Amino acid sequence: xxxxxxxxATATGAGFAMLQADVQCDxxxxxxxxxxxxxxxxxxxxxxxxVLLEADEIGGGTTGHSTGNLYVTTTDGISSVQSTWDxxxxxxxxxxxxxxxxxxxxxCRDLPNAHFTRCPLVLWSRDLDGNADVESEQQALAQLGCLxxxxxxxxxxxxxxxxxxxxxxxxxxQFQPQAYTLALAQRAAKAGASLHEHSRVIELDAKARVAxxxxxxxxxxxxxxxxxxxxxxxxxxxxxxxxxxYVVAFEMGATDPGPGIFWWSGEQGLSIRTLAHEGRRYVIAxxxxxxxxxxxxxxxxxxxxxLATQMLQPGxxxxxxxxxxxxxxxxxxxIGRDHSGCFxxxxxxxxxxxxxxxxxxxxxxxxxxxxxxxxKRCEPGRFTPAKGASTLVEENLTTASTLVKDYLxxxxxxxxxxxxxxxxxxxxxxxxxxxxYRAPDGELFAVSPVCTHMxxxxxxxxxxxxxxxxxxxxxxxxxxxxxxxxxxxxLHRKHVQLG
Ligand SMILES: Cc1cc2nc3c(=O)[nH]c(=O)nc-3n(C[C@H](O)[C@H](O)[C@H](O)COP(=O)(O)OP(=O)(O)OC[C@H]3O[C@@H](n4cnc5c(N)ncnc54)[C@H](O)[C@@H]3O)c2cc1C
Ligand code: FES
Numbered sequence: 001x002x003x004x005x006x007x008x009a010t011a012t013g014a015g016f017a018m019l020q021a022d023v024q025c026d027x028x029x030x031x032x033x034x035x036x037x038x039x040x041x042x043x044x045x046x047x048x049x050x051v052l053l054e055a056d057e058i059g060g061g062t063t064g065h066s067t068g069n070l071y072v073t074t075t076d077g078i079s080s081v082q083s084t085w086d087x088x089x090x091x092x093x094x095x096x097x098x099x100x101x102x103x104x105x106x107x108c109r110d111l112p113n114a115h116f117t118r119c120p121l122v123l124w125s126r127d128l129d130g131n132a133d134v135e136s137e138q139q140a141l142a143q144l145g146c147l148x149x150x151x152x153x154x155x156x157x158x159x160x161x162x163x164x165x166x167x168x169x170x171x172x173x174q175f176q177p178q179a180y181t182l183a184l185a186q187r188a189a190k191a192g193a194s195l196h197e198h199s200r201v202i203e204l205d206a207k208a209r210v211a212x213x214x215x216x217x218x219x220x221x222x223x224x225x226x227x228x229x230x231x232x233x234x235x236x237x238x239x240x241x242x243x244x245x246y247v248v249a250f251e252m253g254a255t256d257p258g259p260g261i262f263w264w265s266g267e268q269g270l271s272i273r274t275l276a277h278e279g280r281r282y283v284i285a286x287x288x289x290x291x292x293x294x295x296x297x298x299x300x301x302x303x304x305x306x307l308a309t310q311m312l313q314p315g316x317x318x319x320x321x322x323x324x325x326x327x328x329x330x331x332x333x334x335i336g337r338d339h340s341g342c343f344x345x346x347x348x349x350x351x352x353x354x355x356x357x358x359x360x361x362x363x364x365x366x367x368x369x370x371x372x373x374x375x376k377r378c379e380p381g382r383f384t385p386a387k388g389a390s391t392l393v394e395e396n397l398t399t400a401s402t403l404v405k406d407y408l409x410x411x412x413x414x415x416x417x418x419x420x421x422x423x424x425x426x427x428x429x430x431x432x433x434x435x436x437y438r439a440p441d442g443e444l445f446a447v448s449p450v451c452t453h454m455x456x457x458x459x460x461x462x463x464x465x466x467x468x469x470x471x472x473x474x475x476x477x478x479x480x481x482x483x484x485x486x487x488x489x490x491l492h493r494k495h496v497q498l499g
Contacts, residue, residue, distance in 0.1 A: 001463055005065045005321040006249040006284065007178035010277050011113070014058045014182050016189070019196040019216040025051040027367060028211055028220035030201050033063040034177065034353055035345050036226030037184045037195075038360030044191035046368055051218050052185075052193060053211065055200035059181035061484065062228050065323035066353055067247060067273055067286050069261045070104060070173040071121050072097045072146060074331065075350045077133065079140035081331045087143070089377065093332070094144050096374050100357035101173055107184060114180040115276070119259040121169040122155055124162040126266030131164030133265070138167040147171055158255030158283075159272065160264050160311040172261055174273055177353055202488060204231055206340040222367055223342040226359075228352075229326050229473060229486045230344040233454065236380050237486060239329040240347055242473030243289035246301040246322045246463070248308055251315030252281035270308060283314050289350075292324060293470030297463035322463055324473055324484065325350045335359045336366065338380035343367070416444065416496055424460040424478075434494055435460075435467050437478040447480035448492040458491070467491065 027043050029036045032054030040052045072094045074081060082090040108116035125131050134150075141148035147170035155166055189195055196213075203212040210219045225231055229240070252274070262272040271286040287304030301320060308314065328334055328347025333355045335345045343366075345359035362375045376382075416427055416436055424437040426449055435449035435458055449457050451469040458467035458476060466483050467476045474485030481490045 001320065001465075003321045003464060004319060005178075005247070006275065006277075006282060006319045007066075007068065007176055008060060008064045009319060011059070011064075011176065011178040011182055014185050014195075014197065016054075016058065016185070016195045016197045019051075019053060019199040019213050019218070022217045022219075023051060023194070024219045025049040025194070026220065027051075027222045027224060028053065028209075028218045029224045029226055030204075030211060030231065031061070031226035031228065032058040032181070032185065032195065032197070033061045033226065033228060033356065034059070034181050035228075035356035035359050036224070037181050037188060038357055039224055039226055039345075039363050040193045040195065041184050041188035041191060042360055042364035043367060044188050044193035046364065047192075048367070050188070050193040051220065052188070052195045053199040053201055053213060053218065054195070054197045057197050058185045058195070059178040062323045062325075063181050063353065063356070064178040065247070065321050066177050066350075067271060067284060068174050068177045068275075068353065069121075069271075069273060070101045070175065070354050071169070071261060071351075072101065072172065073121070073137070073141060073169065076331060077137045077140070078144065079133070079136045082140050084331050089332070090140065091144050092374050092377065094146060096358045097354045100354045100361065103361065104175065104180070104357060105173065107187075108175060108180065111180065111183045114175050114183060116173060116175040116180075117259050118171060118173050119261065121172040121261040121263065122151075123167040123169070123263045123265060124155060125164055126160070126264055126269045128163060130266050134165045134167050138165075141169060155262070156257040156260070158253070158257040158312065159262055160270075174259065174261060176275075200482075201231065204488065206232070206342050209341075224363055225342050225344050226356075228324075228484070229346055230338070230340075230342070231486055231488050232340065234338055234340060234344060234380070234486070236328075236334045236338065236344065236346060237472045240326045240472070242292045242324055242326055242485075244292050244295070244297075244300075244322055244324050244468075245286055245289050245350065246304045247284060247286040247320070248301070248305045248317055249275070249282045249284045249319040250308065250312070250317050252283050253312065253314040255313070256281060257283075268307065270304070270311070272308075272312065282318065283312055285312065289325065291470065292473050293459040293461075293468040297322070297461045301463050324475075325352070326473065332378055333359065334380040335362050335378040336375055336380055344380055416446065419444065424462075432494065434496070435491065436496075437465070439478065444496060445478040445480075446494045446496045447476070447478075447490075448494060450491075451487060452489040452491060453485070453487040
């Protein structure tokens with residue numbers, strides 16, 4: 001299935017050369033999403049010698065598979081930050097996120113392709129018992145000085161109609177995240193940073209501060225792991241549940257709700273936005289999150305497409321894609337130096353276009369010796385005086401049960417030779433277990449099903465055609481190479497004897 005996002009389809013690539021030398025620098029940034037590119041730009045503007053290594057293409061990771069919305073609150077609500085922490089922390093979150101959006105707006109002044117637009121965020125609930133959450137979010141935001149009100153007029157035509165209160169938060173924004181990140185990368189290069197695409201870090205010696213790719217290496221005074229989930233084994237992995245979300249972009253139907261971030265919340269809700277590109281209008285819908293490796297990918301995508309078709313009555317489907325989010329413990333991201341000695345920036349949930357920009361600003365300030373006080377709140381090894389720890393316990397039970405169950409579950413008995421084109425299976429043959437996939441052209445791939453990060457067993461993802469690890473979200477292509485997540489090493493490729 002083609003899973004090119006509307007952002008990737010409508011932005012032109014950067015074309016940075018692959019790293020082909022052994023180089024030294026002040027700061028190595030690993031990862032060319034919004035976090036890494038913004039960090040590289042800010043550090044280069046400070047006069048630092050910066051190298052950025054991107055495994056694939058700039059902006060082509062989660063940033064280019066997001067929904068491109070920018071808001072001062074968070075997906076779980078500022079009211080949840082306030083109840084988990086307190087009003088001071090909630091106020092700081094709003095201030096930091098507002099400053100990041102203003103920074104993005106400033107960067108976009110001469111970037112028409114980034115399509116930065118100020119717009120409202122509209123929140124309403126699908127479930128009757130969610131109505132109280134809408135009201136408490138409005139109250140919390142208003143108390144923090146945000147322009148949040150309850151709107152008696154309901155929601156705009158073309159959207160699923162409410163059965164309760166509707167909150168409107170004015171002066172939020174949306175943009176084209178891939179085009180923005182590409183433009184910032186060009187700007188970072190102009191400021192003196194060396195950026196390299198198709199330069200995957202395959203070995204990382206955090207102590208010696210050396211990162212190695214297939215064609216070169218970088219030795220740096222400091223390393224920033226801006227890889228969404230930090231590469232290698234980090235303590236934060238134990239605290240971060242990983243979820244996947246499915247997104248569909250349709251051509252606009254007869255009724256266009258206009259610019260806006262429309263959160264129709266609830267268990268089966270949708271996050272909806274619109275987009276204008278070269279005379280075409282799109283409506284984009286993202287569905288609820290699913291735990292990585294323990295859901296049916298095709299069914300989840302179909303559910304979003306069906307619900308959006310029923311509720312939005314759009315034109316034809318143009319793009320389908322999915323992406324992963326890493327949720328932090330207690331609502332604040334992890335930004336700063338961790339036990340590995342590297343700087344990390346992760347735990348953004350689905351709010352990371354803004355959190356990634358906050359992270360870049362905090363990291364650049366810290367590396368230049370002028371740390372921001374909010375950085376202390378986000379330290380990866382922080383002591384968490386927040387109230388209640390049930391979420392973490394529940395989520396960790398999933399990981400623990402996956403680890404245990406995987407080794408107790410007997411693999412499916414299939415014959416490799418009988419695997420049809422497009423099929424996948426965990427196969428036991430000759431005393432060995434294979435994660436096997438036969439490509440539509442008949443080529444058979446067989447790899448070890450044991451994740452190289454920390455040893456959980458991978459599961460098939462039928463939408464992305466990948467082996468996904470339910471524990472910390474590493475994903476591998478059918479040939480075993482790493483697609484995303486904390487793993488550095490590919491799944492072991494197995495020699496197959498048919499018969
Ligand atoms: C469906 C969905 C919708 C979302 N919508 C929004 C939204 O509307 N608003 C919002 O604020 N947030 C949103 N988010 C969250 C947001 O997209 C992410 O938090 C954010 O893009 C993370 O940016 P990043 O730069 O940290 O990571 P990424 O964009 O994932 O960048 C990391 C980069 O690191 C590279 N990399 C990985 N390993 C290596 C390696 N070994 N060597 C070199 N490079 C490597 C990857 O190729 C990738 O390009 C959404 C998330 C999802 C899942
Ligand atoms: S991602 Fe950690 S064990 Fe697989």
